[in-house]
Amino acid sequence: MKFQGTKDYVATEDLTIAVNAAVALERPLLVKGEPGTGKTELARQVADALGMRMIEWNIKSTTRAQQGLYEYDAVSRLRDSQLGEEKVHDVSNYIRRGKLWEAFASDERVVLLIDEIDKADIEFPNDLLQELDKMEFHVYETGETVAAVNRPVVIITSNNEKELPDAFLRRCFFHYIRFPDEATMRKIVEVHHPGIKESLLTTALTQFYELRETSGLKKKPSTSEVLDWLKLLLAEDLTAEDLKRDGANALPKLHGALLKNEQDVHLFERLAFMARAQNR
Template identity: 80%
Template sequence: MKFSSTSSYVTTEDLAVAVNAAVTLQRPLLVKGEPGTGKTELARQVAQSLGMPLIEWHVKSTTKAQQGLYEYDAVSRLRDSQLGDARVHDVKNYIRKGKLWQAFEAPGRVVLLIDEIDKADIEFPNDLLQELDRMEFHVYETAETVRAQHRPVVIITSNNEKDLPDAFLRRCFFHYIRFPDIDTMRAIVEVHFPGLKPALLTAALSQFYELREVPGLKKKPSTSEVLDWLKLLLAEDLSPEDLKRDGRHLLPRLHGALLKNEQDVHLFERLAFMARRPG
């Protein structure tokens, strides 16, 4: 089984090589890149392409590694014991299986997505080292060891908000998703908006890439944002001429789809003011 582009996802050759290398090596694939470059969607497309179920674990700032294995609900057990519930005699009734446990006990091979691992505490990756390496963990409350029946394909995403530990990185196959060049972006747009008029697409993408290169931009617009912008351009039935800008109007039409903070909007307003000044 080899991963390649799907009907709804355009992948570059180096990304396909990285996915297939991680699958062959049976190591987690760590994917980094700008927000909005399709890291999370990659896992979904890999699962679809390889014909495997997908289990998604979306990490938050409060997420602990233990939650991916299991959680023991001691409070519920205590309450049930006070109520005389017979369930208290079997501790398994109070064990909640985490995403790793679900992946390990799946009847066939699955794709496990650990999304935005850098959101959690710095110790989070270290706490998963042994479990991801050996594909097993111990449940102390029941004195059982859970082992993966089929080694899952593990895809881990990171937005580079914080550095990950070296010991964790050593166990992963790494790939950085570069921002698509204009030809790749055309292919991506064709998947989402087939038959888009070439003149409008050329004008829109030229303006989009020019905007990304403006010095001082706090947040560069991403792939997902240009797709939203194109959807709005089509909904408003705008022409290439409608997208033209001058010194007085440097902000793109419907710029709220592309610029997501006031600092970047003010940056373009200042640039327009400077362009209007004599000399």
């Protein structure tokens, strides 16, 4: 069974090759790319296409690798021992399974998403090396070894906020999701907004890519943001003619869906001011 994209997700040829190569090699697929390019959604669509359940581990700055394996609740055990609880004699009652344990213990093969791994401490990827490589880990409190019943399809995403260790990278199959070109973006738009008028789409995408390429932009709008923008344009029943701009107004209509900080809004206001000054 191979991943070829789905009706809800436009996958480029190089992306489908990367997914299928990682599955065949039984290596984690490390997916990088700017925010909003569909990295997290890729894991959901791979699970859907391959008929697998997805287990999602969302990484935060405070997340520790151990939490993905298990956590031992010593405080609860101490409290129960003071209360004379019978279950205190079985330490397994105080072991909380993490997402990796859940994936390893599953009777069916699953997709394990480790989302935004670069948010965690720099040592986080190294702390998972052996577990992801050998697909097993040891539970010190109980003395048992947890091995994967079925090797999960592991997809790891990164927004490139920090460099990942070389030892970790060597164990992954890597793919960088490039920002979609206009032809690919049209296919993506067709999935989310089928039947959109050609004139409106052409004008909107022209303005969108011009905006993305503007020098000095702090945050370039992403795929998800252009889809939100188009949704607003359709909701407001705007036409290609309504989107036309002159030198006095450099900001696109409903620009709040595309520009997400005041620096970028001020940049376009300055561009409009300079354009008006030149036309005097």
